[in-house]
Amino acid sequence: MADLISTTTTAIQLVSRLREVNKNIANAEFNNLIADLSIELANMKVQVAGLIEEHDSLRRQLSSKNNPELTFKEFAYYSEDGDGPFCPGCYDSDGKKVRLAKFSGAFKTFGSHNCPVCKAAFGGT
Template sequence: MTDLISTATTAIQLVTRLREINKNIANAEFNNALADLSIELANLKIQVAGLLEENDQLKRKLDQKDSSSVSFKGFAYFKSDGEGPFCPGCYDTAGKLIRLAKTSATFNVFGSHSCPSCKEHFSAA
């Protein structure tokens, strides 16, 4: 991440330099600075692509970990450590673990739990 910030800083400094050169000096120095800027920006692009790929891989690993430790019990999904309940509709359709909220006594006629995302109601009994 430090390399990424350093590359971006160098690119910005080169742009500033190009502005000054363009005002005062001949085309040769301008072209050299422009070439340096192009190289720095290409390096930045490669680093960003690497970070995006790494981020995508980490997200996939996290999704696999979450899905492998989830099982359906009664009316909802629960993690292997007992955490839950999670909405079965949201998990089955989108793979999202959305925690169900307990409904108040006034709304127990609709179910004991509700999903804040899809608004479905579920009964624990």
């Protein structure tokens, strides 16, 4: 998006140069068109700057919603609202929030939870 602002700025500079060239031409319609073009380009530059600001704001909001702060407790990570447990190996190495699955039946001898991605076992029996 920064390229859009740069392109718009260049276009505005070109309009200014056209005005300089046009000083030798006495065509009122040409002058009016250049003035209209200048106004439209300035409006476009303001709108693009607004879109960039909105885009950055939305990106920050989305990032904060998708990556809430996790706290390590006992053997795994949990979110502030108690959601979890999440695999510490996957979160620490790749930043991925992978929910741990509970072992059942005979598999409880390996621990209380396992990670479906890295296959690690966690927790006591």
